[in-house]
Amino acid sequence: MRTTKEQNMHYRRNVLRGLLFMIMVGGFVFSIINFYRGLIPLAIIELTYSVISAFLWRKIMVVKNFQLLVKAYLLPFFAQ
Numbered sequence: 858m859r860t861t862k863e864q865n866m867h868y869r870r871n872v873l874r875g876l877l878f879m880i881m882v883g884g885f886v887f888s889i890i891n892f893y894r895g896l897i898p899l900a901i902i903e904l905t906y907s908v909i910s911a912f913l914w915r916k917i918m919v920v921k922n923f924q925l926l927v928k929a930y931l932l933p934f935f936a937q
Contacts, residue, residue, distance in 0.1 A: 881910040
């Protein structure tokens with residue numbers, strides 16, 4: 858039986874995995890739209906972030922430094 862902390866971390870990993878999937882799909886869609894509209898730099902940034910999301914989506918369940926990974930991943934969202 859899992860402890861409360863293990864259950865909490867498993868839940869957090871599942872929630873982040875769902876968010877990564879949505880960001881991955883949305884990023885691919887918007888990068889295609891931006892390529893079509895001629896906004897190449899923006900499309901490349903979105904495509905890059907989508908690829909990073911796809912990579913993390915596969916690795917998030919086994920990574921040991923989960924909190925550090927979350928902070929590093931969310932930093933570009935809030936950087937201005």
